[in-house]
Amino acid sequence: MxxxxxxxxxxxxxxxxxxxxxxxxxxxxxxxxxxxxxxxxxxxxxxxxxxxxxxxxxxxxxxxxxxxxxxxxxxxxxxxxxxLIGLIFVVGVLILYRTWTNQGAGASNRPSSSSATNTNQPNTIPVLTKDEVAQKLAQVNTEVGLSLVNSDLEALDRLLAEDYRYVSDAGLSLTKQEILTLFRTGNVHYDYLTTSDPKIEVDSDLNKGAVSGRARSKGHFRQQPFTDSYFYKNTYEKRDGRWQLVSGLAWHH
Structure with missing residues (x-):
């Protein structure tokens, strides 16, 4: 109405x-x-x-x-x-939009967790002192002796460099492959092998060194028994991150 x-x-x-x-x-x-x-x-x-x-x-x-x-x-x-309700809604939308925008900008400016971790991580390759290298050489030299006594072909293949050569004052000269063949065929066998009076030398670059001393051994060589006492010098080099025996010398009194 x-x-x-x-x-x-x-x-x-x-x-x-x-x-x-x-x-x-x-x-x-x-x-x-x-x-x-x-x-x-x-x-x-x-x-x-x-x-x-x-x-x-x-x-x-x-x-x-x-x-x-x-x-x-x-x-x-x-x-x-x-x-008023419409105004409050518009203001809320603007606040949310600015918040999302700021978060996106902050995330893009922040370094990734992987890059931050890599930056804070120390060098994974430790720098050894000369004494620590000498201890490592003594350990590797002992491992070589045990591999000879145990006829451990896998260990010998890992510890001997491809260009390794053994030379004695008796005129015997053997390469790595010849030594592995002698052990594989049973033409050489050690009953024991001991060393004493070791002397360790380390080069200034810490990648080369030598272990020398006195050795005593007993075994069989080409079906003939032997007992020997001699001086030796084993020269080592660090290749591809590991120590390998590159040459061996043996001489008597």
Whole structure:
């Protein structure tokens, strides 16, 4: 229903007919014939004929002004609330976007965990002192002697360099492959091999060294038994990260 209706108001007569109106018995307020109750106090209206009045259409509120204002106020508040919620949503989206952007930029600028680990890791190849190299040479020399006594072909193949050669003052000269063949065919066998009075020399570059001393041995060579005492010198080189025997010399008194 519309919030406005028409009310008759009196204007000077200009020859028009009398208008039928209604009047409030309480407040004497006059209304158009279409109304049933007084807009001021709600009293039932009575019919009133006014011959001096003519019809004139005029808009009049059928609802109290306070109710109209109240409706407008509520509408404004609702619109303001909706606008505030929309503003909060937009601000939240902007904050999230900036956060994601900053996180992405920070992740791209941070060094990867692998690069940071590699930077902080020390050199994996330890630098040995001269004394430590000498101890390593003594250990390798002992391993060579045990491999000869045990006829360990795998260990001998690993410990002897490809260009290894053994030379004795008796005129015997053997290469690595000849020595491996002698052990493989059983033409050489040691019952024991001992060393004493070792002397270890280490070159300044720490990649070469020699072990010399006195040796005693007993065994069989080409089906002939032998017992020997002699001096020896084994020369070593570090190749591909490991120590190998490159030459062996043996001589008697």
């Amino acid at each position: 519309s919030i406005f209706t028409t009310e008759f108001d009196r204007i000077p007569s200009s020859g028009l007919g009398a208008a039928r109106m209604k009047i409030c018995p309480t407040c004497q307020q006059k209304y158009a014939d279409s109304l049933q109750f007084c807009l001021s106090d709600g009293t039932v209206l009575s019919v009133f004929n006014d011959p001096q009045a003519t019809l004139r259409l005029e808009t009049r509120q059928t609802q109290p002004p306070t109710q109209v204002k109240r409706g407008l106020t509520v509408g404004v508040l609702v619109l303001a609330g909706v606008g």
